[in-house]
Amino acid sequence: MARLTLTDDDAKVRKWFADEVQKLGCSLSVDQMGNMFARQSGSMKSSAPMIAMGSHLDTQPRGGRYDGILGVMAALEVLRTMKENNFKTSYDVGIVNWTNEEGARFPKSMCSSGVWAGAIPIQMAWDLRDIHDSTVTLRSELERHGYLGEIACSNDATTGFPLGAHFELHIEQGPILQETGRSIGIVQGAQGYRWLTITVQGKDAHTGTTPLSARHDAMLAASKMIVASNAIAKQHDALASTGIIRVPSNASTNTLPSDVTFTLDIRHPRDSTVQAVQEECLKAFATISSEDGKGVSFNWTMDTDSPAVKFDQGCVESIKAAADHLVGPEKSMYMTSGAGHDTVYTSKHCPSAMIFVPCRDGVSHHPTEYCTPEDW
Amino acid sequence: MARLTLTDDDAKVRKWFADEVQKLGCSLSVDQMGNMFARQSGSMKSSAPMIAMGSHLDTQPRGGRYDGILGVMAALEVLRTMKENNFKTSYDVGIVNWTNEEGARFPKSMCSSGVWAGAIPIQMAWDLRDIHDSTVTLRSELERHGYLGEIACSNDATTGFPLGAHFELHIEQGPILQETGRSIGIVQGAQGYRWLTITVQGKDAHTGTTPLSARHDAMLAASKMIVASNAIAKQHDALASTGIIRVPSNASTNTLPSDVTFTLDIRHPRDSTVQAVQEECLKAFATISSEDGKGVSFNWTMDTDSPAVKFDQGCVESIKAAADHLVGPEKSMYMTSGAGHDTVYTSKHCPSAMIFVPCRDGVSHHPTEYCTPEDW
Numbered sequence: 001m002a003r004l005t006l007t008d009d010d011a012k013v014r015k016w017f018a019d020e021v022q023k024l025g026c027s028l029s030v031d032q033m034g035n036m037f038a039r040q041s042g043s044m045k046s047s048a049p050m051i052a053m054g055s056h057l058d059t060q061p062r063g064g065r066y067d068g069i070l071g072v073m074a075a076l077e078v079l080r081t082m083k084e085n086n087f088k089t090s091y092d093v094g095i096v097n098w099t100n101e102e103g104a105r106f107p108k109s110m111c112s113s114g115v116w117a118g119a120i121p122i123q124m125a126w127d128l129r130d131i132h133d134s135t136v137t138l139r140s141e142l143e144r145h146g147y148l149g150e151i152a153c154s155n156d157a158t159t160g161f162p163l164g165a166h167f168e169l170h171i172e173q174g175p176i177l178q179e180t181g182r183s184i185g186i187v188q189g190a191q192g193y194r195w196l197t198i199t200v201q202g203k204d205a206h207t208g209t210t211p212l213s214a215r216h217d218a219m220l221a222a223s224k225m226i227v228a229s230n231a232i233a234k235q236h237d238a239l240a241s242t243g244i245i246r247v248p249s250n251a252s253t254n255t256l257p258s259d260v261t262f263t264l265d266i267r268h269p270r271d272s273t274v275q276a277v278q279e280e281c282l283k284a285f286a287t288i289s290s291e292d293g294k295g296v297s298f299n300w301t302m303d304t305d306s307p308a309v310k311f312d313q314g315c316v317e318s319i320k321a322a323a324d325h326l327v328g329p330e331k332s333m334y335m336t337s338g339a340g341h342d343t344v345y346t347s348k349h350c351p352s353a354m355i356f357v358p359c360r361d362g363v364s365h366h367p368t369e370y371c372t373p374e375d376w
Numbered sequence: 377m378a379r380l381t382l383t384d385d386d387a388k389v390r391k392w393f394a395d396e397v398q399k400l401g402c403s404l405s406v407d408q409m410g411n412m413f414a415r416q417s418g419s420m421k422s423s424a425p426m427i428a429m430g431s432h433l434d435t436q437p438r439g440g441r442y443d444g445i446l447g448v449m450a451a452l453e454v455l456r457t458m459k460e461n462n463f464k465t466s467y468d469v470g471i472v473n474w475t476n477e478e479g480a481r482f483p484k485s486m487c488s489s490g491v492w493a494g495a496i497p498i499q500m501a502w503d504l505r506d507i508h509d510s511t512v513t514l515r516s517e518l519e520r521h522g523y524l525g526e527i528a529c530s531n532d533a534t535t536g537f538p539l540g541a542h543f544e545l546h547i548e549q550g551p552i553l554q555e556t557g558r559s560i561g562i563v564q565g566a567q568g569y570r571w572l573t574i575t576v577q578g579k580d581a582h583t584g585t586t587p588l589s590a591r592h593d594a595m596l597a598a599s600k601m602i603v604a605s606n607a608i609a610k611q612h613d614a615l616a617s618t619g620i621i622r623v624p625s626n627a628s629t630n631t632l633p634s635d636v637t638f639t640l641d642i643r644h645p646r647d648s649t650v651q652a653v654q655e656e657c658l659k660a661f662a663t664i665s666s667e668d669g670k671g672v673s674f675n676w677t678m679d680t681d682s683p684a685v686k687f688d689q690g691c692v693e694s695i696k697a698a699a700d701h702l703v704g705p706e707k708s709m710y711m712t713s714g715a716g717h718d719t720v721y722t723s724k725h726c727p728s729a730m731i732f733v734p735c736r737d738g739v740s741h742h743p744t745e746y747c748t749p750e751d752w
Contacts, residue, residue: 174582175587175590193584205739206549206715207619207714208716209549209550210738212610214555217617220602223599223600223603224603226595233588242595242599243627243631244633245623247619251619253639254571256619265629304629365582365631
């Protein structure tokens with residue numbers, strides 16, 4: 001599945017979504033970030049904000065058919081089932097399709113729930129440029145497809161589209177449910193994470209003429225740092241990962257690189273543990289810097305600091321009760337989301353929680369992503 | 377200094393070199409690889425091959441003023457000093473300027489001494505393409521500048537230009553002489569070395585949703601392998617170095633890379649030690665592959681296998697005697713060359729050896745490369 005946000009394909013699925021919810025009798029509102037709110041009136045004719053089931057229809061460039069999509073499809077199925085059974089909720093319920101959750105085309109993930117939550121300035125979001133064509137902005141694409149709505153992208157009760165609650169069903173994107181034989185994950189919150197970039201400064205040198213004792217070996221030091229960060233994370237039951245490593249472009253087999261840059265992604269459900277892992281890593285890096293040859297130096301920047309999020313206890317317990325009823329307590333488990341989701345932003349302004357379903361081998365962001373019909 | 381082989385700048389210095397040696401009364405021969413042989417007749421009028429002092433006038437794109445150049449300049453200074461003092465050797469002596477030693481423009485280092493020694497086929501050398509402009513070959517540049525000589529590029533006594541011996545003065549390109557306070561290195565041979573490329577196959581996975589225990593973490597395994605190869609080399613008093621490391625271009629901070637590729641350069645003056653280090657590394661890599669999470673796999677290729685070279689004992693001892701006379705035994709030392717040089721090829725066909733002089737901080741292939749006048 002390749003449906004980058006606000007492409008012609010995305011416009012097509014938005015049109016389809018609009019038709020489907022209107023067939024069900026929903027009213028449809030679009031805000032200034034193109035977020036689509038389908039609202040099914042309850043029997044009470046109350047002005048209370050609707051209870052939303054939300055996720056996103058956009059995908060990664062080489063994504064799967066479940067990430068995001070399943071949450072919207074499941075919500076649609078809920079409304080269809082209600083209609084088929086002539087069931088009406090007391091208060092309004094509905095569906096949200098959040099724009100540009102992936103951040104794959106316009107590089108800001110959970111972009112429009114972020115604007116809605118007041119965490120991302122709308123101008124900044126509008127100004128995001130297509131990573132492959134800088135003449136195209138997110139706003140110009142909203143305009144081209146007619147999705148620059150009139151409602152403010154906000155949870156403000158008068159100008160925006162406030163929500164009474166937000167539930168998001170999503171594939172786990174990890175292997176835990178499958179490996180433990182559970183079918184529902186009751187998501188209590190999202191891990192805190194920090195993204196660091198570390199640059200190790202050594203000195204380029206001929207690999208044949210420079211004794212080990214005379215080296216400022218940035219490659220060796222960076223390797224030791226990656227190994228150390230993994231060991232430290234393990235001790236804390238946290239995660240530490242290096243996704244990118246770079247040597248200068250003139251690197252060669254017989255020249256020690258002058259410097260090595262790598263990323264470090266640290267995660268744990270508790271912010272204090274993320275902090276502890278970071279501190280221990282930096283301390284270990286300092287030790288490693290003087291361990292071999294003539295030593296190296298290093299510097300680091302923190303590129304992202306995303307504190308842990310706790311979801312609403314009431315929402316979490318309502319999911320727990322439903323899971324117990326549906327699959328029994330032995331087939332569900334409490335979890336913490338390892339990745340970011342729109343619900344992380346909605347949780348700042350309305351009671352929110354998430355439901356995880358298994359995905360095969362934990363694979364996501366890939367065409368082989370799969371969730372069985374039984375599980376969804 | 378930027379004087380890539382067979383550029384207009386190289387043609388200029390070749391013209392200058394030809395003028396200088398002809399002023400000294402040398403005859404000049406050019407072979408089919410553009411190697412320049414300046415020959416000063418001895419008093420004996422013998423047909424014995426000349427004793428050569430050789431090195432190269434080409435440089436790296438961002439090189440220094442000593443690597444190669446010093447060997448040719450020193451040889452010229454020897455002939456000038458002989459002339460100024462009306463000194464004539466018994467047999468012929470002379471200078472060689474070897475073409476494309478660096479391999480920086482046409483990617484084959486020690487290219488033309490290699491052809492001369494019969495180790496590199498001339499057609500392959502002629503067909504080498506300019507790394508920045510594939511329409512240009514080494515042969516087309518030899519022709520353009522008039523350096524496609526008529527003599528065979530060979531040590532054959534009738535068709536080529538055989539040498540009676542080959543001495544090469546060169547900066548050390550390492551820190552040993554400076555650190556031990558010596559001014560002359562008597563080079564007994566060149567290290568053996570092997571270049572391996574290792575590819576670690578893991579599995580891309582989300583850094584936030586994939587527990588350490590579920591990972592196929594190629595980055596962690598590659599880092600451990602680099603650390604292990606250094607430790608193993610250290611035990612053998614050998615060298616192990618990683619100059620290049622690569623992750624797929626779609627790598628990101630929050631995705632474990634599917635695979636990691638790195639180079640491994642192993643060196644030691646004894647081939648058996650190079651072999652032992654390689655074997656221990658591959659054994660360690662196999663252990664590392666199953667150490668973490670769900671493991672990784674790896675494969676490797678050997679890209680270069682350059683056995684150790686021993687220089688001629690007579691040449692080595694004549695350098696030792698001269699060094700003792702000039703600076704005293706406490707200021708010279710026996711050494712093994714860590715890098716490749718034209719003399720490695722000449723040594724296969726005529727008695728050869730090298731003289732190292734210190735270079736500041738071991739820096740070479742860099743504009744700050746420096747050797748004091750006292751040392752050269």
